[in-house]
Amino acid sequence: MFKYIFAILCVIGFGWMMWHLVQGFYIPDTMNEIADSYVSGSVNELKIPNTVTAVVVSYRGLDTLGEVTVLFLATAGVGFFLKRHRQTNAKRREGSEILKTGASFLAPMIMLFGIYVFTHGHLTPGGGFQGGVLIASATLLIILACPDCALPKHLIRILEGISGLGYVLIGILGLLILGKHSFLDPRIMDMGEWQKLFSGGAIPIIYSLIGLKVGSELSSVLGYLKGGGEES
Amino acid sequence: MFETITLIALGLICIVAAVYALITKKTLNAVIASGVISLLASIIFLIVAAPDVAMTEASIGAGLTTVVFLYAIKHTKGGEDE
Numbered sequence: 464m465f466k467y468i469f470a471i472l473c474v475i476g477f478g479w480m481m482w483h484l485v486q487g488f489y490i491p492d493t494m495n496e497i498a499d500s501y502v503s504g505s506v507n508e509l510k511i512p513n514t515v516t517a518v519v520v521s522y523r524g525l526d527t528l529g530e531v532t533v534l535f536l537a538t539a540g541v542g543f544f545l546k547r548h549r550q551t552n553a554k555r556r557e558g559s560e561i562l563k564t565g566a567s568f569l570a571p572m573i574m575l576f577g578i579y580v581f582t583h584g585h586l587t588p589g590g591g592f593q594g595g596v597l598i599a600s601a602t603l604l605i606i607l608a609c610p611d612c613a614l615p616k617h618l619i620r621i622l623e624g625i626s627g628l629g630y631v632l633i634g635i636l637g638l639l640i641l642g643k644h645s646f647l648d649p650r651i652m653d654m655g656e657w658q659k660l661f662s663g664g665a666i667p668i669i670y671s672l673i674g675l676k677v678g679s680e681l682s683s684v685l686g687y688l689k690g691g692g693e694e695s
Numbered sequence: 696m697f698e699t700i701t702l703i704a705l706g707l708i709c710i711v712a713a714v715y716a717l718i719t720k721k722t723l724n725a726v727i728a729s730g731v732i733s734l735l736a737s738i739i740f741l742i743v744a745a746p747d748v749a750m751t752e753a754s755i756g757a758g759l760t761t762v763v764f765l766y767a768i769k770h771t772k773g774g775e776d777e
Contacts, residue, residue, distance in 0.1 A: 515747045580750075588746035596754040603762060681759065688766040 509649060511585040511663040519590065520666050521649050524634065530592075531676065535627060538680045545687045558608045566608030573601035581674030585663040591670040595677025602682040606689055614686040619679045626676035633669055702742060705735050722768055730761040 494502065505517035519527055558566075574597075580587070581594025605612065637648040649664035661667070709732050716728035733756025740749035 589750050590747065593747070593750045593754060596751070596759060600754065600758055685762070688763065688770075 509663055509666070510657055511666060512658060513585050513588065513590075515588075516585045516590055516663075516666065516670070520669050527673070528631070528634065531627060531630060531673065534677060534680055535623075538623075538684055541684050541687050557610065563608045566604045570601045570604045570608075573604065574598055577601065577674070577678065581670050582667060583660070584670040584674075585666045586658060586660070591673030592677055594670075594674040595679075596681060598674070598678030599681030599685060602678075603685050606685060614682065616683070616686070619683050619686075623676055623679040623683070626672045626679070630669065630672045630676070633665060633672070637665075698742060702739060705739050709735050723765075726761060726764040726768065729764070730757050733757040733760065 501518055501522060502514055504522070505511055505514045509517050509521060511517055577594045577597030577600075579594075580589040580597060581591045584590035584594070602614070606614070633651075637651050640651050641648050649666045649669065652664045652668075712728045712731050712735075716725040716732075719725055719728070733752060737749045737753035737757065740746075740752055
């Protein structure tokens with residue numbers, strides 16, 4: 464009884480705090496100084512129309528490095544705890560006909576769409592993380608439709624390792640080529656023209672590496688969850 | 696005006712789904728209600744002009760998290776309580 468009252472009091476207190484935050488919200492007419500510098504920098508210096516990509520990859524690149532590290536640690540933790548169990552193939556149910564036909568048609572298209580999202584991260588909304596999750600959902604469709612198919616574990620591990628290493632190496636390359644204060648600066652490559660695919664310096668490469676890394680990590684997490692990890 | 700009404704209506708459906716997820720006795724229903732909340736949150740993000748966040752929330756919240764929960768239910772044999 465008392466724990467319900469206490470829970471309701473906590474919820475009411477939280478709502479009261481949120482109410483004060485909502486009261487003080489207003490939409491300003493002009494951008495403040497930091498927003499102005501980010502927007503003008505992404506249009507004039509980096510020459511990409513997607514400001515969110517410019518902030519995530521270039522101006523706040525160190526935070527993205529932290530995110531990539533956290534994802535890697537989470538995947539390693541899941542792989543460590545879900546060890547391989549002896550498979551009892553007796554109760555494995557085959558997917559239905561509709562699922563198999565639909566998955567064989569849809570999974571390549573979803574994967575292609577995921578690759579499109581992370582290669583065009585500097586032109587359209589989206590980016591590396593969204594494209595990687597789309598690739599993982601295509602893998603999930605394949606896992607559901609074909610329970611006997613084994614994921615290529617070694618290829619996924621190699622891909623993930625190379626992508627993470629490549630991301631850090633490009634960051635350090637920025638430090639070496641452009642001098643200090645340039646970790647993950649995308650100006651190490653030619654800037655290109657406005658709204659072409661090969662524009663924005665090294666941003667397409669960085670986002671492609673992040674997309675491959677996230678896609679392979681989440682696919683291996685799904686493979687671990689399916690059967691406690693199998694070997695190819 | 697119409698936008699405000701849509702946002703408030705979606706928020707109310709989110710609250711109803713959250714209360715349902717707390718009250719229901721079956722774990723499977725609660726997991727699907729959480730997926731519905733994530734999906735409606737991604738629609739709200741799209742209405743307030745944040746397409747990157749909407750894409751991330753839709754794919755991760757309404758897709759991957761629900762699937763991970765369903766696998767957890769399968770491995771722990773239901774997990775029913777109270």
